[in-house]
Amino acid sequence: MKWTENTWFFVGKYRNSVMAHHETLADYFPEIKGDLTKVTWVHAVNTLEKLADALNGKALMIEADIVLGWKSEEDRKNKTKPLPVMAHPPAVISNLTLAEFLETFMQSGARKGIKLDFKSRGAFAASEWLIEKLYYEKYRDFPVWLNADIVPGPVNATAHVVDPDYFLSSCFTKFPYSTISVGWTTKLEPGSLEGVYSKEDVDLMTDVLSNNMITMPVTFAVRAAFAARSIERMIALIDTSPPGSTLTIWSSVASDVIDVAALGRLIDEIGIDRVYLDLPNDIIKNLNHSRKTSSSPTIKPLLGLKAEFHQLDIDDIQSITNFANFIKKTHGGIDVLVNNAAIALFPLLRPHARVVNVSSAVGFLQNIPDADLKKKLGDPNLTLNDLTSLMKQYISEARAGTHGEAGWPSNMYCNYTVSKVGVSALTRIQHREFLEDPREDIVINHVHPGYVATDMTEHLGPHTVEEGSDAITYAALLPAGTKSPKGDFIWRDRQIIDWVNGPAPAFY
Numbered sequence: 001m002k003w004t005e006n007t008w009f010f011v012g013k014y015r016n017s018v019m020a021h022h023e024t025l026a027d028y029f030p031e032i033k034g035d036l037t038k039v040t041w042v043h044a045v046n047t048l049e050k051l052a053d054a055l056n057g058k059a060l061m062i063e064a065d066i067v068l069g070w071k072s073e074e075d076r077k078n079k080t081k082p083l084p085v086m087a088h089p090p091a092v093i094s095n096l097t098l099a100e101f102l103e104t105f106m107q108s109g110a111r112k113g114i115k116l117d118f119k120s121r122g123a124f125a126a127s128e129w130l131i132e133k134l135y136y137e138k139y140r141d142f143p144v145w146l147n148a149d150i151v152p153g154p155v156n157a158t159a160h161v162v163d164p165d166y167f168l169s170s171c172f173t174k175f176p177y178s179t180i181s182v183g184w185t186t187k188l189e190p191g192s193l194e195g196v197y198s199k200e201d202v203d204l205m206t207d208v209l210s211n212n213m214i215t216m217p218v219t220f221a222v223r224a225a226f227a228a229r230s231i232e233r234m235i236a237l238i239d240t241s242p243p244g245s246t247l248t249i250w251s252s253v254a255s256d257v258i259d260v261a262a263l264g265r266l267i268d269e270i271g272i273d274r275v276y277l278d279l280p281n282d283i284i285k286n287l288n289h290s291r292k293t294s295s296s297p298t299i300k301p302l303l304g305l306k307a308e309f310h311q312l313d314i315d316d317i318q319s320i321t322n323f324a325n326f327i328k329k330t331h332g333g334i335d336v337l338v339n340n341a342a343i344a345l346f347p348l349l350r351p352h353a354r355v356v357n358v359s360s361a362v363g364f365l366q367n368i369p370d371a372d373l374k375k376k377l378g379d380p381n382l383t384l385n386d387l388t389s390l391m392k393q394y395i396s397e398a399r400a401g402t403h404g405e406a407g408w409p410s411n412m413y414c415n416y417t418v419s420k421v422g423v424s425a426l427t428r429i430q431h432r433e434f435l436e437d438p439r440e441d442i443v444i445n446h447v448h449p450g451y452v453a454t455d456m457t458e459h460l461g462p463h464t465v466e467e468g469s470d471a472i473t474y475a476a477l478l479p480a481g482t483k484s485p486k487g488d489f490i491w492r493d494r495q496i497i498d499w500v501n502g503p504a505p506a507f508y
Contacts, residue, residue, distance in 0.1 A: 153184025370407020
């Protein structure tokens with residue numbers, strides 16, 4: 001396979017062989033036993049000499065910086081085209097290019113991970129084909145972190161951010177098995193006690209992630225001096241981020257004043273399974289924390305991770321009423337409802353609620369053979385009474401064994417197919433009703449999660465549960481004021497599909 005900067009070829013079958021799932025550092029380094037604070041780092045590996053030392057050293061993760069620059073001053077003077085090189089601003093000259101860094105690392109066979117810190121959009125854009133090559137030309141079985149400062153932060157930081165939309169969309173679409181590492185630009189005068197991560201800083205970061213539909217775990221690079229003064233904000237950040245997200249607490253300047261005791265409390269609150277420590281050894285040695293994980297009993301309620309279970313029989317009116325009363329009394333209402341069409345709970349939906357009806361590829365309208373039935377089910381003015389009548393018609397004809405003759409599906413999956421077509425048709429009806437609802441901005445969509453390896457499919461599906469939950473989670477977390485998707489059929493890869501006319505993608 002030939003790779004160039006301008007052209008690269010991708011054979012789809014290689015993609016699944018590269019990495020079957022999003023591997024964490026805890027997976028790759030079992031010796032740390034899930035304690036992320038035990039991950040060790042070596043920084044600014046921006047020269048050939050430092051890379052050689054790092055490959056032979058004990059640190060588990062190698063961090064390096066990427067800028068657009070040149071290999072020599074002569075190249076710069078000759079105005080040769082800049083390329084991704086390993087350097088930290090303001091430096092733009094390095095004896096190590098990103099291509100050489102990656103090739104040397106790959107050939108070493110070192111059991112380590114790499115963190116690539118991109119200092120500008122241009123540096124990242126020029127590096128993408130190299131990272132694609134890393135993923136798809138050769139077998140990669142080591143962790144790769146892609147880092148950038150994508151939003152401004154404390155205190156009145158003046159450094160330029162990397163375009164958040166470009167960085168996040170590229171990471172999400174091209175490098176789904178990498179760990180996305182994002183941070184704030186920061187500025188701290190030597191010895192200063194000023195500065196925290198404010199609510200506005202945290203909200204800006206979470207909004208950017210939400211707007212770019214990032215649902216996989218990310219790690220937030222937070223400066224230790226500010227994080228130690230912002231414990232509640234850091235908890236809120238983790239609590240409102242995609243499940244599995246972590247903090248990477250860093251400090252690279254000796255003059256930063258760090259409240260070590262407060263930093264220990266922060267680690268206790270978040271848990272050692274959700275905090276990386278990229279800190280000088282003298283700081284780590286003086287940290288005093290309890291080594292609790294986020295699953296410790298004192299942590300779960302704090303982070304909102306405690307699941308509650310309640311009996312619900314959807315065929316029993318009294319059971320439905322009891323469940324609805326429990327939700328109303330305990331929580332006051334519902335913000336997100338993922339289900340197969342629990343209409344009885346709709347009165348509990350709050351403004352800006354998101355409803356996801358789980359449909360299926362077999363629920364695509366084109367799976368109904370008869371043109372007249374398709375026309376009725378796809379009618380944009382179909383009513384709930386009309387749909388109920390059609391579903392009862394199918395049940396009656398299926399019991400009589402005449403459903404195939406009547407134009408309904410007649411294969412072994414016919415009942416499942418008609419039920420999911422009904423769910424999707426119902427979603428379109430409910431969407432019209434929500435448009436007229438006095439409660440603001442309630443959005444409903446129907447989703448095909450993919451053919452997932454579960455007990456129901458006897459684990460024959462090609463997709464993991466995590467992959468199957470992606471489009472559902474996306475639809476459940478649509479931001480306020482969403483214009484699209486609304487009332488739409490969302491495929492497992494987040495495509496919006498014309499449920500009535502198609503075509504449906506050829507892959508499940």
